[in-house]
Amino acid sequence: MQTADPFNRGGFMAFVFSMVFSLAFFVYISLINQGVDLREIPEEADLTAPEMGLAATEDSAEVDLSQISELWVSTEVLVAHGRQVYSVNCAMCHGPGGQGDGPAAAGLVPPPANLVTGPWKQGATSVALYQTLLKGVPGTSMAAFAHLPKEDLWALVHYMRSIAQNKPDDDARELEEFARSL
Numbered sequence: 391m392q393t394a395d396p397f398n399r400g401g402f403m404a405f406v407f408s409m410v411f412s413l414a415f416f417v418y419i420s421l422i423n424q425g426v427d428l429r430e431i432p433e434e435a436d437l438t439a440p441e442m443g444l445a446a447t448e449d450s451a452e453v454d455l456s457q458i459s460e461l462w463v464s465t466e467v468l469v470a471h472g473r474q475v476y477s478v479n480c481a482m483c484h485g486p487g488g489q490g491d492g493p494a495a496a497g498l499v500p501p502p503a504n505l506v507t508g509p510w511k512q513g514a515t516s517v518a519l520y521q522t523l524l525k526g527v528p529g530t531s532m533a534a535f536a537h538l539p540k541e542d543l544w545a546l547v548h549y550m551r552s553i554a555q556n557k558p559d560d561d562a563r564e565l566e567e568f569a570r571s572l
């Protein structure tokens with residue numbers, strides 16, 4: 391039979407350890423790491439830092455496109471806006487990168503055009519692309535997008551020309567005349 395240990399060594403050690411730990415923790419939070427006062431915003435806090443989600447994004451939504459007088463002239467802002475409009479209206483068929491491989495492309499006859507390599511049955515000048523968007527491609531599932539605002543249509547044209555590899559040059563005069571006639 392085991393005799394009772396009047397001096398419970400294990401229990402005593404556990405007690406000592408817990409006291410030392412509590413003391414160390416108390417010293418730590420009271421003297422070493424006092425934490426932050428949540429009522430105070432640190433002066434150095436940068437509210438526009440990217441991790442705050444408030445920084446300018448590629449999204450051009452904050453830019454007022456209606457202030458752009460020459461929409462037919464490609465700019466980074468318009469291309470970025472076009473990319474957005476494209477991802478909402480076109481990517482399901484023409485694919486995220488324009489290669490005609492969107493999720494809705496399967497089974498379409500004819501398949502959606504590859505907007506990177508062509509071939510450009512309707513033409514790939516800015517004027518031709520704009521007209522394709524206005525009219526669609528009859529006999530295919532390519533609908534007209536004439537209901538979109540002018541800003542969106544020009545932005546789409548600029549985005550498409552930014553990803554197209556073998557596009558013909560624009561005739562600047564013809565382009566401006568066309569744009570002004572719209």
Ligand code: HEC
Nearest residue numbers: 479480483500501502503509510511512513522530531532
């Ligand atoms: C329902 C699927 C579908 C959607 C959505 C769609 N397209 Fe198309 N697109 C097609 C098909 C199909 C064709 C015709 C391909 C052909 O003629 O061989 C086409 C043709 C085109 C062409 C002519 C290419 C050429 O051969 O010259 C352009 C430009 C184009 N699409 C741009 C767009 C843009 C920009 C959007 C979004 C605003 C869009 N499409 C939305 C299916 C789609």
